[in-house]
Amino acid sequence: MSTSFYILANRIVNDPSYKPFLAILKGIRNGIVYGCKIRFPHALVMTFLFRNGTLSQKIKAILTATFTHASNLARFVFIYKAIRLIVKLLFNEIKQYHTVIAAFIGGYYVFGEKNNVNEQINMYLLSRILVGLARLAQENNIIPQTKKPIFPWFGAIVWGIVLWLFEYHQHVLQSSLQSSMTYLYHDSNRWNSFKNFLIYNK
Template sequence: MATAVQLVNQFLASGQFKPLLAVIKGLRNGAVYGAKIRAPHAVVMTFLFKTGSLSDKLRSIFEATWTHSRNLASFVFLYKTMTSILTWLEEKPEQYHSFFAAFIGGYYVFGNYNKVNEQINLYLLSRIIYGLAKLAVKRGYVAAPKRDVFPVFAALVWGVVLWMFEYEKDTLQPSLRSSMTYLYHDSNIWHNLRDFLIYNR
């Protein structure tokens, strides 16, 4: 007689209800991945840069981790549900299904402004721009470079961001401003050996 675990394993392996089970697994993976990504980052950033009591810091870490985990799980759930429905309706997957489902999910999940969503959206934007440049070469819209363009890419990124920091600082994200102030402006200030080598100010 099969055990409950064996029956569940047989059901999962049978392929019945695969789209529904894929949505549930996607929800699970979104929650786990969001927590894995955000928790270490939140711990480091909170203890390095935030002031306040230990309970305030722990609450901040939990809130950031919860927000990232919940939002990623929600987005994966919406995206996989909508692409599954569209594929079922049209009897095959189409390229626009991905864009449409992600557009709706992005609007409702990552369109709510908070620091976590801002960071995720900015992270994706940089990858999209880089990916679109590669796609333009792949599709033949732009000729393939004859030499390595990564140094030029790096030069433009750093040239623009430092110009913006020095002359249009208010247009940059606060955490970037804070990091750059520490690196480029606070390094101009000291009074003795102690705040030259050990402390910042």
């Protein structure tokens, strides 16, 4: 591309009047890139470790999961940042509840669709916000500060509950978690030769 194009492009992207709108475009771009970086290696490993099917079916599953993750992040960023921009233009400021409402709307329309990718993302966020809210509550003296480390108790409660659910109510758990736990805790009880004892699983 010509030098004049780069000069014009740099002038536009550095113009403060365009910045709020360009921030939405960059957010969409970052959503796509981040979604691909996070989902592709995860889907690659999980598909080839645990999914049955032909090579083409596995590749299709990997690409579908990657596309879903990337496009959903991009869509959410667009909705969230666009609503915040509209609020800023209308009221000249963004309050905390505006942020909650913008994310609520984006979450409903993007991450409210039930599929494996959205389920994993929402569960990931749920665990993070529970810990974050507990820390916030401590900072604001809503719950007492602890002298002893709290993380060991967090780990104990999480693993105690998840293994109880897996062993006695497995159907309520996400399918990928069921597969992982079956591999670790049930498949390790089954073998009938040295080969499927140590070399391969079944």
